Amino acid sequence: MRWSSPKPETWVIIMAFPSRWLILAIVSSALLLIVIDMTVLYTALPRLTRDLGASAAEKLWVVNAYPLVVAGLLPGAGTLGDRFGHKTLFVHGLIVFGVASLIAAHAWSPAVLIAARALLAVGAALMMPATLSIIRLTFVDDRERSLAIGIWSAVASGGAALGPVLGGLLLEYFWWGSVFLINVPIVIVASVLAVVAIPRSERSSDRPWDPIASLQILSGLVGIVYAIKEFARPAPSQGSMILAGVVGGAALVLFARRQKRSPHPLVDFTLFRDRRFSAGVSAALVASLALLGVEFAISQRLQLVLGMSPLTAGLFILPVPLAAFVASPLAGLILPKWGGEAVLWNAMLLAGAGLGGYLFFLEAPAPYQIASLAALGLGLGATMTAASSMIMLSAPADRAGMAASVEEVSYELGGAIGIAVLGSLLSAVYGASLVLPGPLGIFTAAHDGLDQALIVADGLRGSMADDLRTLARAAFDRAFGAVAIAAATMLSITALVIRLRSGRARPVAGDSR
Secondary structure: OOOOOOOHHHHHHHHHOOOHHHHHHHHHHHHHHHHHHHHOHHHHHHHHHHHHOOOHHHHHHHHHHHHHHHHHHHHHHHHHHHHHOHHHHHHHHHHHHHHHHHHHHOOOOHHHHHHHHHHHHHHHHHHHHHHHHHHHHHOOOHHHHHHHHHHHHHHHHHHHHHHHHHHHHHHHHOOOOHHHHOHHHHHHHHHHHHHHHOOOOOOOOOOOOOHHHHHHHHHHHHHHHHHHHHHHOOOOOHHHHHHHHHHHHHHHHHHHHHHHHOOOOOOOHHHHHOHHHHHHHHHHHHHHHHHHHHHHHHHHHHHHOOOOOHHHHHHHOOHHHHHHHHHHHHHHHHHHHHOHHHHHHHHHHHHHHHHHHHHHOOOOOHHHHHHHHHHHHHHHHHHHHHHHHHHHHOOOHHHHHHHHHHHHHHHHHHHHHHHHHHHHHHHHHHHHHOOOOHHHHHOHHHHHOHHHHHHHHHOOOHHHHHHHHHHHHHHHHHHHHHHHHHHHHHHHHHHHHHHHHHOOOOOOOOOOO
């Protein structure tokens, strides 16, 4: 039988197939790559740094280059999306991300890997605001839009927690470069589908891009976050920390002054006058702080105190992302009925209660701990859905890219601050509560961290080694308790502040301003 070209009406049906849900799947797959790359190195770092012969400073930059550059580039990328079209930036970001993944997978030196991580961040910064903006502009029905943002939030909150699990699984069978190489086939498929399925959005050609402001906020955020991360190190460089903090703070002040005078700002600070917008930003910041900071502390405890492997520890934390995957779309469905602020403060209280429950059941059977972690994931997943909805739907449509970039910066900064501040608290309480009696008092290196204490213990014999391990692990448990209490308190206080400011809750999803 001879093949004939399809009739014109057939082509219409074929081209109509890519629906808004396919578009959601495309942007969600890209988002999953972005958030997984933030945490996937937690399990791969020891092996890759050993293979590449990286120094301690180079190891720090291998991890930090990605979130630092992403946070600094996001505001400018959001404005570029409004100006040149969100599809254009999304596709170009995918291409950059794929090329950078290839380079990172085959890096032959620490410097090349650091540069590749920075290039990955450029691709991620181009894509991240575009993902939310495309959803905001694609879904016109209020209920569908809330559900779509809920799915987006599920990927954002669950993907970061899945990073260590995926990294541990890949390292069981492949070399460390596989954690980057796995991105490439997904990027290829997503790029092709994005070109075909995602429609072009209207461009705000009257909004110029301000490169000076972009450089100011990049310098400011990188400086501040670097100072925080330097402060979190066991032996921080006081000069570097102070210099980075001063330069970063000055750059942010100059950025804010420039934005107030500019007729076309990268960040329109008048958006924060909207109570729902500011509440969403605050909740996104605190939720991300709690998620990444507590995940870091829990994973350390599972491996160093309980002796789990990286993969086993990642699987133990799996209830958090699984619960977030379930809660996020469900929260999107109830947003129109409850209102964004009501969902927000209830979800944050649930997350705080889940974290408190995990601390209470720390020595209880595993089912109690799993249930507490699931409650934490449910609360955080719903919080991120409500926060994203309130941020995006409180902003005008022509500021979708700007609102998305503000939202993403909130998550990035929250995660960086969470690891830095809660990590510092973990180290400080551990060092202060570790008391080494008698002959053990000479091992001052044990105060630097539990991992150092265990290394010292491995060089001892008999009861001295056992005593040191017991004392160090007990001190770490006390430090972990302080971290859990601090995170639960921040979640609860933020929830109560939002509740007090909200007054009568209004449905956010119905607001199409």
